[in-house]
Amino acid sequence: MIRSLARGFPMLLFVGLLAGCAAVSELNLVSTEQEVAMGTEFAAEVEREMKMLDDPAVEAYIDSLGQILAKNSDRTDIAYRFRVVDTDEVNAFALPGGFLYVNRGLITAAENESELAGVIAHEVGHVVGRHSAKMLTRHYGIAMIAQIALGEDPGLVKSLVANIAATGALMKYSRDAEREADRFGVDETHRSGIDPNGMATFFEKLQAMREREPSSIEKFFSTHPPTAERIAATRSYIASLPALAAPTRDSERFHRIQERIRARSGS
């Protein structure tokens, strides 16, 4: 397993291993207030630089699904906000402080609501674990984080947001952070009464999609590689939870929203 992974993603694996333990276990020195203030700066720049899908019905749907997951997460001390980016690239990303973005291409790639919920829940999991706030602090230091939060370093905000456009995330998460976000995500869907298997089946689908149309999904793979190991760990964690009596897998609203997006984007 390690050998085949190492062959596929040599740098990624080693960077992940080296960065992993420090990133997740490190003391988080950023206050919630600072994290939200920093996220507000990033969000304003994201929405200046990236095209948002200007459709209240789609945004209301994504926000309502996201709010259910956030409410059932292990972090309810912040207000979450979910918006849709108008691009067919299959990706989603989270900024510090609860600002989350789902690409239009991810919504249309999901087969049912539980798959979409699984990926959104994973992103909420990054916010729950304060992953980007911790990584930014580790890379730039607490003094610079305070400056960003105060809006005093627009240059750094700009260059980090340019990173999202180029790589699909603010910063690359460690493998430990990915694993933690998967677990938090499974907890969120499970507590919301949504089938947690959607996350695993969607990851499998994305692997297959990578063979067919690699360009649409490249960034997702570079920032959240859904490896066989991750899928197996997700499945065994789900198996350790009490089975849900009647989990939600799908909704009519989800398919209406997909149709709406396809009609407006001609995809």
Ligand SMILES: [Zn+2]
């Ligand atoms: Zn991730």
